[in-house]
Amino acid sequence: MAIAKTESFSKKEQDLAAFAKALAHPARVAILKVLAGKNECVCGxxxxxxxxxQSTVSQHLIALKAAGLINGTVDGPRSCYCINWKAFEKFKNEFNSLFDHLQVKDQQRCC
Amino acid sequence: MAIAKTESFSKKEQDLAAFAKALAHPARVAILKVLAGKNECVCGxxxxxxxxxQSTVSQHLIALKAAGLINGTVDGPRSCYCINWKAFEKFKNEFNSLFDHLQVKDQQRCC
DNA sequence: CTATTTCATCGTAAAAGTACGATGATAAGG
DNA sequence: CCTTATCATCGTACTTTTACGATGAAATAG
Structure with a gap:
């Protein structure tokens, strides 16, 4: 990255990008799908x-947790994760509000 | 990545991840915002x-185009881009359908 | 107390992403 | 034809991500 320019952008842009980044790997999408399907906390x-x-999955879980998309608690010798629906809803709205109402303008002129 | 395991996942998971990957940088979010706001093809x-x-922006534009989020045409000496609303809608639906109806299950049990 | 189980963390290696300047290609303007 | 403008591509450097095996920490089981 030479020098990270990430902080030159608005917070909204950074937030949306961070959310997208958490989804930007099929393994993490698959993990979310598993967690969403079970809705009870899963682990290994x-x-x-x-x-x-196992270590790779653990890394992905930590990435998802750092992004706020999942919650995690320790349950005896095992870790328990589940989807943070609230954060999910928040980002879904942020995504929609960013692009949806802009589409109302007169449609395509070129391309 | 040692060895890319990307292809070990389902096409849906890969597609959603690829879409998210295109959004996973604030610069690309900003570009989309500009294009969405103008709705007429912009370039430099x-x-x-x-x-x-300029070269960095060009790279981001190419990444967005490769992901299918924007269209691009050559207009004389300059390039013209605009948002591909259709693709955008497609991925929005894919995203919603993947997680929305799963939330209907009985809510949180732990975490 | 001593396994055993479960998961996180460390260390490492390879791949991908990010950013810039420099160069190249293409079309318009003189 | 020659210049200028606009954008893509190349080459390069540095950062980040991805992935694994190995090790470490914590709680349960015996």
């Missing part, structure tokens, strides 16, 4: 489903 | 707005 069962090593 | 005006070099 995810490792069994994905074609990835 | 984007360079004036962004705090990035």
């Amino acid at each position: 069962q995810i490792v069994d489903v994905l074609p990835l090593a | 005006q984007i360079v004036d707005v962004l705090p990035l070099a």
Whole structure:
């Protein structure tokens, strides 16, 4: 990146980009799908489903948690994750509000 | 990445991840915002707005075009881009359908 | 207390992303 | 034809991401 220019952009742009970044890997999409389907906190069962090593899955889970898309608690010897629907809703709205009402303008003129 | 495992996932997961990847940088979000706001094809005006070099903006534009989020045509000596609303709608639906109806299940049990 | 299980973290290696200046290609203007 | 303008591409440097095995920490089971 030479020198990170990320902070030269607005907070809204950064937030949306950070959210998208968390979704920007099929493994993390798959993890979210598993968590959403179960809706009860899962942990190493995810490792069994994905074609990835345990440490790699753990990294993806941490990335998702850092992005705020999932919550995690410690349950004895195992970790328990589930989707943070509130954050999900927030970003969905942010995404829609950013582009939806702009589409109302007169449609395509070129391209 | 050692060895790319991207192809070990379903096409839906890959598509959604690719879409998110295109949004996963504030500069590209900013570009889309500019294009959406004008709705007429813009080109190097984007360079004036962004705090990035021309070559860097060009790279981002190419990334967005490769992801299918924008269309581009050559207009004399300059390039003209605009948002591909159709693709945008497609991915928005894909995103919603992936997570929305799953939320209907009984809410949170832990975390 | 000693396994065992479960997960996080460390270390490492390879791949991809980000950014810039410089150069190249293409079309318009003189 | 020659210049200028506009944008893409190349080459390069640095950062970040991805992935794995190995190790470490914490709680349960015996």
